[in-house]
Amino acid sequence: MNPGPGRRLIPAYLVTGGRSAPSGPALDRLAVLIRTDTDLPTGTGAEQRRLCELLAPGALTVVECAAHLDLPAGATVFLATDLVASGHLRARPPIPRAGEIDRSLVERLLVGLRSLH
Amino acid sequence: MLPWIVTLAAVAVSVWYGVRAYQAGRDAYAASARAELADRQARAAEARTLALTEEIRQLARKRIPAAATALSHRSAPVPGLREAGDVEGDAARLLSDAVQAARTAILEERGRVDAAARSAMRGTSAQIQSLLNQSQHLLHELQHEYDDPRILQLDFRNELALRRTQATAVLCDAWPGLARQNSxxxxxxxxxxxxxxxxxxxxxxxxxxxxxxxxxxxxxxxxxxxxxxxxxxxxxxxxxxxxxxxxxxxxxxxxxxxxxxxxxxxxxxxxxxxxxxxxxxxxxxxxxxxxxxxxxxxxxxxxxxxxxxxxxxxxxxxxxxxxxxxxxxxxxxxxxxxxxxxxxxxxxxxxxxPPGRDGGTAGGEARGDGTARSDDGHTPAGGDGDRDRGSDVRRAGPDVRRAASDVRRAGGATGGDAAGGAAGTAGPGRPAAPADPAPAAPAATTGFSGPAPAPALPSRRRRARLTAAPEAAGPARTGEEAEEAVLRTPERAGASWTALQRGTLDGRSATTPPASSTDDQGDDET
The missing domain is CATH 3.30.565.10 (Histidine kinase-like ATPase, C-terminal domain)
Structure with a gap:
């Protein structure tokens, strides 16, 4: 067990502000964040400001923002949830992976629709 | 003659006796005086001894314990001699010396015990500190792999423990435990x-x-x-x-x-x-x-x-x-x-x-230190928007970077047209009134696959800020058609496809009721 490259100076949990869970609906790490046109209030923290600046040119996912901000995705979720709650960001759930549709389900749906007539 | 002789002898004898008696009386007086003196001296000595004993008792029972207490409680009073007059200077000084010697011995012993305690704590805390550093490193790795917020909490608890341990170590004259770079x-x-x-x-x-x-x-x-x-x-x-x-x-x-x-x-x-x-x-x-x-x-x-x-x-x-x-x-x-x-x-x-910083501005037009500061988080303090843009993109990957520079070159070639405006001013801010609103069409969606002129692979990149209203799509199309022959950039391809999608959506929504009924029928028939 090697100790790694020194002790980091600023830990990621600082952005949580002492909360144990994000205050709001949980965001997936692939959720897409979109900046709205609202102005940030003057008391906004530096990290929230940076996140908004990052999103100003266009949408990014949570995990991409995390990489840009050099934070873990779990900590970025806290930031994003706050900004979504205050209306400065919009969050869109990730696009689900396209999967095979269960054939039997479609068949049952078809049978049901036919039986309606 | 004889009577004279007898008388003379008698006188002589009586004088001799008189002298003897006087001497005896004087001796007796001196003896009694001596006896009295001796008696007084003996009493005084006894009193001195008694006083000295009392002082020694005071020394043993009160002064030394009080002096020891005063070492740890500065406000505690230390009693002196009981009655300063009863003991002469030498003894009083020696008694005070005894107190001082006791103090010194206690101080030395206390220092020794404290040093032993410190070295024991130093050794222990160094080991704990090293273990906590290791677990912090592991937690740091875990944070990047899993999104559970409890890992963040655990990291915080670890940090608290680390601080206590480190503070104890420093108190025990230890080294802070790690070296940093200039920070x-x-x-x-x-x-x-x-x-x-x-x-x-x-x-x-x-x-x-x-x-x-x-x-x-x-x-x-x-x-x-x-x-x-x-x-x-x-x-x-x-x-x-x-x-x-x-x-x-x-x-x-x-x-x-x-x-x-x-x-x-x-x-x-x-x-x-x-x-x-x-x-x-x-x-x-x-x-x-x-x-x-x-x-x-x-x-x-x-x-x-x-x-x-x-x-x-x-x-x-x-x-x-x-x-x-x-x-x-x-x-x-x-x-x-x-x-x-x-x-x-x-x-x-x-x-x-900078005054306009609240809205996330500081865009391509290099607003002095405003731009530099707003980008300090992820780029070196760049000069203008293009450089910022380039270093932003650099993180995303070499392909994207090449695409960006291609786009920029193309923008320069066409003399500041829409694409150039988009790429050049797409710093972390809103583009300052782009000449053509085409690239600003709703670009919030991901993915595109337009055939780009550059050989770069199609890859994800950030676009111009979402500013144009939806009704700008009309002029966007005309601008698009006018420059179709010159270039096709990802932005333009995206804009044209968006316009197409919007058109078809508009068409469908205009004829929704009949379309849905026919759809139903179609489903039924199959």
Missing amino acids: PLVEIVLGAQSRVGGYERIRVANHLRQERLALVARAAEPLAIALAELMANATAYSHPDTEVPVTVQQTAGRGALVLVDDAGIGMDDDALKRARALLSGPSEVLLTELGDPPQTGFAVVGRLVARYGFTCHIEPSPYGGMRAMLRVPAHLLTVMDDDRTLSVLAPSPVHAR
């Missing part, structure tokens, strides 16, 4: 903040003239430890609803000053005097003097003050509680190189903020 002062303050329970109440205000002001490597971690102790005091002794303002500023004499205020209960005069004595950096602090449980905060700061040359002062605060001021002398300060980026969490300097 920005603001980051050190934030690092100290993160080590304190109740860190969410601490508000750091950055008033530095030079944002990249940093501490030299050897003083970085000691300053973080000292500040963490001061902040821990401030949060521990103030109400949980109050904030703890921390101000970082530069002093006139090229030093730096960190103020930690609290709106807490304050300190009484004795405690303040004691705290100032500890903060002045005494040469030795004994563990036994710190109370039970030991109040280590100021003592730790005092140790670091003595060893690294900081200055710390504490006084009543205008916020109601106490204000701790820690001054870092100029010889411990330096300025970070430009290639070291500051943490995103580092608060920006509060003065001289």
Whole structure:
């Protein structure tokens, strides 16, 4: 067990502000964040400001923002949830992976629709 | 003749006897006087012995114990001789010497015991510190793999334990336990903040003239430890609803000053005097003097003050509680190189903020230091928007970067048309009124696959800010058609496909009711 490259100076949990869970609906790490046109209030923290600046040119996912901000995705979720709650960001759930549709389900749906007539 | 002789003899005899009797009387008197003297001397000696015995009893039962108590409780009274007149100077001095000798012996023994305790704690805390550092490293790795917020909490608990252990080690004359590089002062303050329970109440205000002001490597971690102790005091002794303002500023004499205020209960005069004595950096602090449980905060700061040359002062605060001021002398300060980026969490300097910064501006048109500061989080302080853009893209990957530069070159070739405007001004801000609103069409969606002129693979990249209203799609199309022959860029392809999609959506929504019914029928028929 090697100790790694020194002790980091600023830990990621600082952005949580002492909360144990994000205050709001949980965001997936692939959720897409979109900046709205609202102005940030003057008391906004530096990290929230940076996140908004990052999103100003266009949408990014949570995990991409995390990489840009050099934070873990779990900590970025806290930031994003706050900004979504205050209306400065919009969050869109990730696009689900396209999967095979269960054939039997479609068949049952078809049978049901036919039986309606 | 004979009677004369007889008479003479008788006179002589009587004189002789008279003299004898006188002598005998005188001897008797002298003897009695001597006896009386001896008696008095004996009584005096007895009284002296008694007094001396009493003094020795006083020495054994009161003075030495009191002197020993006074070593740990400075205000405890030390009784002197019982009755100073009864014992002569020599004995009194010797008795005082005995007290002094006892004091010295106790002090030496106390120092020895304390040193033994310190070395034992030093060894233990060094081991615990190393273990906690390792677990911190593991937690750091876990945070990047899993999104569970409990890992963050665990990291915080680990950090708290690490601070206590490190403070104990420093108190026991140990090395801070790790070496850092030169570190920005603001980051050190934030690092100290993160080590304190109740860190969410601490508000750091950055008033530095030079944002990249940093501490030299050897003083970085000691300053973080000292500040963490001061902040821990401030949060521990103030109400949980109050904030703890921390101000970082530069002093006139090229030093730096960190103020930690609290709106807490304050300190009484004795405690303040004691705290100032500890903060002045005494040469030795004994563990036994710190109370039970030991109040280590100021003592730790005092140790670091003595060893690294900081200055710390504490006084009543205008916020109601106490204000701790820690001054870092100029010889411990330096300025970070430009290639070291500051943490995103580092608060920006509060003065001289560019006026338009609130809306996330500072775009392509290089607004002096405004742009540089807004990008410090992820780029070197770039000159203009294009460079910022380039370094942003650099993170995303080489392909994207090449695409971006291609686009930029194309923009230059066509003389500042829409695509050039999009790429050139797509810094972290809104483009300043692009000549053509085409690239600003709703670009929030991901993915595109237009055939780009560059051989680069199609890849994800950030686009112009979402500013154009949806009705701008019409002019977008005309602008698109006019320049179709010149170039096809990802933005333009995306815009045209968006316009197409919007058109088809509009068409469908215009004829929704019949379409849905026919759909139903179609389904039924199949």
